[in-house]
Amino acid sequence: MRPFDLGSRSGVSVVVKDCIDIAGEVTASGSAALRDRAPAERHAQVVQDLLESGAHLTGKAKMHELAYGMTGINAAFGTPINPRWPDRIPGGSSSGSAVAVAAGLCDVAIGTDTGGSVRQPAICCGIYGMKPTFGRISRAGCHPAESSLDCVGVFARSAAMLTRAMAAADPSFSPEPLTSAPRIVRIKADNLEPKVGESLIYGLMEGLPDAGYVTLPGMAEAFDAAMTLIGAETHAACHALLDDPRLGADIRARLAAAGTITEDAVAKAEEVRARFTAEVDDALSRADILITPALPTIPPTLAEADDPARVLDLTRFLRPFNLSGHPAIALPVTGDLPLGLQIIGRKGEDAQLCAVAEWMADTCPLFRKEELS
Template structure:
């Protein structure tokens, strides 16, 4: 057991403490400032960081509304990976299946919520880092519209992709958290009836059991759906990685060569240094094209509907033997590039104890409508389980 993690929490939590009131309990990802604590980004390279002088804005807003902040959550080193494997802090355990990866980079945030260690957690999502681990761990995770929730006090300091957002086991808590952390968030609109929604069913490649789970949940929702195929989604997936590489190297490239980064991060961050200006310019062209395409698809629909992940998370053993996880973010990362709000909801897989993730993507700034859709879907699925 790593000395840097709390015993009995499966490496999900790095420390336990208490700040705030008597409301629901919250864990904060290790790349978000808590006053008086170092923000280490899951990395030995930042272990000597000085304590934060002030709370990140999202932390202060939660405290102001009476939430209890009780823990610091583990993460993939420097938020630069999808597996959640962390050789320094230890790797958080997937509460759905301990043999499978938790997902990154907000691994501890998803694991802690799924295991019932906290009611809510706050993570960050640059290329799927809330939605991917939420889907792996069978919980709900929400990436708000880009800029809707302040990143002040979150790292890296500069990002054109990253969003701070909540994990929970219920939409009620997601909505309550958004009402606290997102200025102007309309709780009533987020709880409005959504049985008559119109959605675009996005054509994607996904394993048969995942596709069937998502289709069954859509059928139960009562929503009207029409198919939609993106022309730019694959390009957006690739462009998102180009910008992540450029921006992560700009933030953390100075840590290279010190012998304190994990081997994988050292290798990837070194390679990111070669990201060319031409590649970045092309990525921005793709961003504009994909954003316009998604805006057009949502002009007469409430949301896009698609799987969160195209397959179940691989086992840790398979990853150790070289299994690639790259395509697992193919359905989430594009919406970081475009900036649209995106929510993942756990849905049952027939004949399996595991749950898949169903993703809803909405119009920019209309986070409340996506939350209302998520609440409706959760209620419908709950009735089906108890019927």
């Protein structure tokens, strides 16, 4: 984290991801290739909104280079250490934001989530993370500037503080009470690692209203479509950096491969987006909340993180909802390993989703509460 002091001390203390502009600070997006760029001339809209809410900005957080990775490992800027599980990845790409909250360096943090990049590091570090409805929080002053998947999101150590973080980051957000128990539907999840199997994860739902299961046939296809679109959009935004020798070798290889994505592949991905969004909307017409495991496997150790097969699958349940644009929250579970649930709500009903998260955290003692490491 690069520390500074900005704003009032009357509100929450906040750390901001390095791909979000803060006036006078370099927005390097975790890349040595951008380390020497000119400082930002003005705040990103979300930073300005935070300051106007009374927030106190205390630093910029490290991240996976160009927000194009899920481990949080960064050779040029250093890898943030996971406070609860130092041998495991902090998650990416909003690694430093999650670590800063988990370590108690701030009340809340701001990250970005293009394919699980808030929710996945939240669970890796044992905290709460939210991806709002797509477009809910302004991306003006965020990098890359254009994205059909990326959302500014928030981290906190409790569900109640997550709601407060949303109110600070989004002037249109107004907390809402939960007036009745929500109808919760579980999305059928297969091929889970035994330690995060349904007997453990869905056992957390004991005592909560359960409306059974729903199957979303397009989940796997939606995952692949989201991968196609993030590749095409990241290449469009960052391909000029391929000639810069300071670009990380892993990012260079992925960015070059993304340049082979065809317009036809993008068009087919957009067709998948339309179909899957309709599937999710239909499921949410018969339930208030959809629920999945947050991750299908335990996050790998740092030593295991060079195996793409162990990393890519981590966002199996997260990435599809970037494609559809629905709001989603990751709730961490107490225990010896990083585990959690994801809840998904209707578009625009972010405040109700936050209220459900608070209710679930209060109802089930196994969800983590406000806690400093």
